[in-house]
Amino acid sequence: MNILFLASELHPLIKTGGLADVAGSLPQALRELDHDVRVLLPAYPQAKAQCTDLNPVAEFDLLDRPATLLDATLPDIAMPVWLLDVPPWFDRLENPYLSPEGEPWPDNAERFGGFCWAGFHLALDRLGLDWQPDVVHCNDWQTGLVPALLSQEKTRPATVFTIHNLAYQGVFPPAVFSQLRLPRSLWHMDGLEFHSQLSFIKGGLMYADRINTVSPTYAKEIQTPAFGCGLEGVLKARKEHLSGILNGIDTHKWNPATDPWIPHVYDRDSLRQKSLSKAALQNRFKLPQEPDTPLLAFISRLVPQKGIDLILQSLTHLIDYPLQFVFLGSGNSDFEHGLFYWSRRYPDRVAVHIGFDEPLSHLVEAGADIFLMPSRFEPCGLNQMYSQRYGTVPVVHRTGGLADTVVDATPDRLDNHTATGIGFSQPVGGAFQEAVKRAWLLYSQKDTWRDLQQTGMAQDFSWKRSAAEYHRLYKQALDDLEARPKTGLSV
Structure with missing residues (x-):
């Protein structure tokens, strides 16, 4: 045609x-x-x-x-x-x-x-x-x-x-x-x-x-x-x-096996190399080099649609857990100030980059363990697909394209090796916090977590x-x- x-x-x-x-x-x-x-x-x-x-x-x-x-x-x-x-x-x-x-x-x-x-x-x-x-x-x-x-x-x-x-x-x-x-x-x-x-x-x-x-x-x-x-x-x-x-998604540009913007390439069979990107990301943001502490990332416009307010509200509770956070994005000034508040108060736990940086976004996808997408609505979304391709487990609100591309890690889906992420059904702080806690618990189960990563990396999100x-x-x-x-x- x-x-x-x-x-x-x-x-x-x-x-x-x-x-x-x-x-x-x-x-x-x-x-x-x-x-x-x-x-x-x-x-x-x-x-x-x-x-x-x-x-x-x-x-x-x-x-x-x-x-x-x-x-x-x-x-x-x-x-x-x-x-x-x-x-x-x-x-x-x-x-x-x-x-x-x-x-x-x-x-x-x-x-x-x-x-x-x-x-x-x-x-x-x-x-x-x-x-x-x-x-x-x-x-x-x-x-x-x-x-x-x-x-x-x-x-x-x-x-x-x-x-x-x-x-x-x-x-x-x-x-x-x-x-x-x-x-x-x-x-x-x-x-x-x-x-x-x-x-x-x-x-x-x-x-x-x-x-x-x-x-x-x-x-x-x-x-x-x-x-x-x-x-x-x-x-x-x-x-x-x-x-x-x-x-x-552009599977040539977003490919951890060939990505020029990450320190060490990797694939489903060499996931151990992903830890080198995590160390590089922690070093980039001056976070403590703690390989066993889950590193959670958020890349987006800082607007209510993307659920950034849910994350800010939830940090009051989640900061008590052994977690690190990296934020990359810009938008509403109140949300920017809110992120800076947390990064100043907990500089060893919360890191922020205001603006957009394409090479850095690749390092964040490769270096994070968990990717946060609590969007109130999301026609499709791309980062949850990038994340799965990079073995970074997404935590998403089950709406729009997030519901269509992320398979929730319920016990039966973990057993039959179809799970690719963590989902929650209501865009409210309590539901989001429970989803993050669920991800944190699964992260401690190394074999289960690796299977979750590898299943996500096997998905076909090509054009x-x-x-x-x-x-x-x-x-x-x-x-x-x-x-x-x-x-x-x-x-």
């Missing part, structure tokens, strides 16, 4: 979350299945600086602004990418969505509305490139208008819309609708209107041929008031076209598995399109 993949971020060019990892890995995995995949990305300065062979291939207008489409190649993997170059919109070195003050850019609707119009023109081969997709794969609210716009066409590609995090919806004042020159036929309750506002994400939810999210459990959760963010009714109405496909599921999803979308009556209205 010809597949047009639209994303607002892509690793390694620019990243704020899991979407970037998906956009950087899934298209390449699909190309390995012989699909012709082209990625459309805004031409952020970081992207232009890293891409090779930049060539303008089309010039056109978007909402009265001159736009240039740059043909580019991703570094190292030679994957073709189209960069939408509109300097007033995208020539910003900061976060692609937020100003330096942490507020959404005031022109986000225009920026990503224009991005959607560009995707629409590419999908219909209206830019003179002599290439048209069979399927347009849109991701999150920044691309949500594309399925809506294409729905107005009698002849169009099939559309797939992936929800990476339903909490971010792209909702704007109603005046924006006309400013973006959207067809009036799309403004109604079953269209882009959402409580008298314009909702980008509803464009994907209402008009895409197929909707998916990044884990089977999250696909079910978002149909409930607890996780639906006000859109559970829309999602329940489209449940026959909604599914969940787990994200994969090859996920790409095959997306191939089937695309075929379903094409079948759905074929079955639809051709009633589109040209925009």
Whole structure:
């Protein structure tokens, strides 16, 4: 198939979350299945600086602004990418969505509305490139208008819309609708209107041929008031076209047998070498060199979704146990100050690095014994998969992708060698503390712990598995399109 993949971020060019990892890995995995995949990305300065062979291939207008489409190649993997170059919109070195003050850019609707119009023109081969997709794969609210716009066409590609995090919806004042020159036929309750506002994400939810999210459990959760963010009714109405496909991970980059950022490589059969990474991590953070003391790690944004407040509350009780803690991340200043409080009070037990450091994150995954992910909700999550691959046992709240990727170490699952981690069912401090205590007790049982590590390391979290599921999803979308009556209205 010809597949047009639209994303607002892509690793390694620019990243704020899991979407970037998906956009950087899934298209390449699909190309390995012989699909012709082209990625459309805004031409952020970081992207232009890293891409090779930049060539303008089309010039056109978007909402009265001159736009240039740059043909580019991703570094190292030679994957073709189209960069939408509109300097007033995208020539910003900061976060692609937020100003330096942490507020959404005031022109986000225009920026990503224009991005959607560009995707629409590419999908219909209206830019003179002599290439048209069979399927347009849109991701999150920044691309949500594309399925809506294409729905107005009698002849169009099939559309797939992936929800990476339903909490971010792209909702704007109603005046924006006309400013973006959207067809009036799309403004109604079953269209882009959402409580008298314009909702980008509803464009994907209402008009895409197929909707998916990044884990089977999250696909079910978002149909409930607890996780639906006000859109559970829309999602329940489209449940026959909604599914969940787990994200994969880059198994070349995240591989303890070849990782250049850890002091000694290891695999399932040489787990003793993992202790050398633990010693290096303890040394890096000036923690006592105690090989038999469990080292617990947390890598994440410091926001309530990730359950960092549960950890801070629980440290009052867990600090009485022989445990060490390493935290890597940044976010809410109150949480940052809370971590610093504990690290100053117990410098031999709690270590903190505010910010993100890619090499250090690899050392943390390799050097820790236990990884903490008490997220209140988690569409998919990646660190629990990295952790299992590195023989670092995850402790997770059983929600979303965490429930789908971590098998709780119940006695029967330990006996039949299927357990890969520790789970708890309610995102409250008491349940989290009990899960950590359970991990601590299992850690003292060396043979059981090693089996838990090795089972986790044997799991297949590769993109090859996920790409095959997306191939089937695309075929379903094409079948759905074929079955639809051709009633589109040209925009």
